[in-house]
Amino acid sequence: MxxxxxxxxxxxxxxxxxxxxxxxxxEIKNYIAIIKESAxxxxxxxxxxxxxxxxxxxxxxxxxxxxxxxxxxxxxxxxLNRFAHKMDTPRVSFSVNEGMEELFALMxxxxxxxxxxxxxxxxxxxxxxxxxxxxxxxxxxxxxxEKLDRLDKDSRISLKTGRSDGAxxxxxxxxGRLVEAEAESPCSAEIRQHVVMLLGGEITEKDHEIxxxxxLNMANL
Amino acid sequence: xxxxxVLLVDDEVEFASALAERLELRxxxxxxxxxALEALGxxxxxxxxxxxxxxxxxxxxxxxxxxxxKKFDSSIEVIMLTGHGDGFSVExxxxxxxxxxxxxxxxIGELISKINLAKDKRNKGNT
Numbered sequence: 001m002x003x004x005x006x007x008x009x010x011x012x013x014x015x016x017x018x019x020x021x022x023x024x025x026x027e028i029k030n031y032i033a034i035i036k037e038s039a040x041x042x043x044x045x046x047x048x049x050x051x052x053x054x055x056x057x058x059x060x061x062x063x064x065x066x067x068x069x070x071x072x073x074x075x076x077x078x079x080l081n082r083f084a085h086k087m088d089t090p091r092v093s094f095s096v097n098e099g100m101e102e103l104f105a106l107m108x109x110x111x112x113x114x115x116x117x118x119x120x121x122x123x124x125x126x127x128x129x130x131x132x133x134x135x136x137x138x139x140x141x142x143x144x145x146e147k148l149d150r151l152d153k154d155s156r157i158s159l160k161t162g163r164s165d166g167a168x169x170x171x172x173x174x175x176g177r178l179v180e181a182e183a184e185s186p187c188s189a190e191i192r193q194h195v196v197m198l199l200g201g202e203i204t205e206k207d208h209e210i211x212x213x214x215x216l217n218m219a220n221l
Numbered sequence: 222x223x224x225x226x227v228l229l230v231d232d233e234v235e236f237a238s239a240l241a242e243r244l245e246l247r248x249x250x251x252x253x254x255x256x257a258l259e260a261l262g263x264x265x266x267x268x269x270x271x272x273x274x275x276x277x278x279x280x281x282x283x284x285x286x287x288x289x290x291k292k293f294d295s296s297i298e299v300i301m302l303t304g305h306g307d308g309f310s311v312e313x314x315x316x317x318x319x320x321x322x323x324x325x326x327x328x329i330g331e332l333i334s335k336i337n338l339a340k341d342k343r344n345k346g347n348t
Contacts (some may be wrong), residue, residue, distance in 0.1 A: 026304050030233055033326035037239035040329060044246045065235045113277065 005190065012187055016138050019145075023109040024080050031069040031076075038062045038069075079105045086133040091218060094133045096168050097122040100159055103137045107144060115153040116176070118144075121160040129168055130217040131199055136170075139195045142187035143172050143210050149185070152177040164213065167201070172210045224250040225340045228269035230260040230286070231302060232278050243329060249336070257286045264290050264297065271339045273323075273332075275302040276310045284313055291318040296346045298339035302327070 042062055045055060079102045086099070104118045111118045140159070147157050155176020162169045196203050201214040227249050231237040234255055241251040252267050254260035257278050264272065272290055276283035287299050301314045301322040311322050320339045323332055 029304055034236045036326040041239045041243050044243050
């Protein structure tokens with residue numbers, strides 16, 4: 001891979017982080033907007049003298065809504081925190097299922113915008129892999145983003161994990177009508193091949209399904 | 222004097238209902254819709270003075286809903302709800318006939334002031 005492509009990869013990784021942050025901040029802002037209006041409503045009700053027993057139930061409902069938004073925010077913060085720490089070290093033992101769940105949670109806004117459902121079908125008791133989790137998330141992001149751009153509204157994308165001989169597999173399954181992309185994906189086939197090579201894995205594609213096979217231990221390569 | 226009729230369109234149900242109640246406590250008449258189809262139906266049946274429209278509603282882009290509203294009755298004023306970083310959509314919305322925009326999380330005083338200005342504009346247009 002030439003220096004130009006290395007720069008492309010670096011640019012795409014930064015773009016990936018930017019997209020994740022943009023999606024995250026937008027979601028959090030929505031949750032904060034609900035908290036703000038709910039708190040504002042309680043203040044308005046008190047100012048209007050609505051604080052008798054009759055209103056107690058409404059107050060409880062508003063408080064429950066605030067608590068729910070805080071829980072949603074905390075869950076997303078936890079995902080972002082783990083996502084950020086995946087870049088601490090390029091080789092670490094991690095759970096592929098957790099990494100994929102985190103990625104899908106952080107990508108949910110993009111899917112919602114396109115009215116596409118993201119689904120997971122994870123194999124339980126998958127062994128941890130010794131690899132580069134941030135690079136793997138970037139690779140899966142490239143594939144899923146391309147499918148999001150090409151799928152019709154009300155489609156689905158399933159992410160399935162499994163185990164094969166000394167490796168873990170991650171399969172991206174688009175379910176819906178795929179149309180031609182308006183523009184070529186910035187994450188070119190060459191870049192993807194380079195990334196999967198760095199991870200010591202391989203990519204296979206059949207009928208728009210993409211499977212990434214990742215060795216359990218990158219260090220043994 | 223009749224109350225200002227507001228239609229609030231946002232897919233976040235809790236946000237829409239809390240904001241609607243806050244406006245009602247300030248003597249506005251408010252209905253909410255959580256998707257484009259519901260919103261367009263209410264524009265025809267409820268005939269609001271002002272529509273507060275989230276640009277990212279399900280079922281239709283907010284901009285398309287704005288244009289459909291303006292086609293039905295150009296005097297119904299639209300205030301767009303948006304997040305930061307939606308500069309392009311805001312510009313497109315204003316070009317498409319929106320009266321104003323407001324950024325989430327909403328400052329209630331600012332929203333009230335914009336609703337009143339939008340209602341005044343509608344009244345002037347109808348006289």
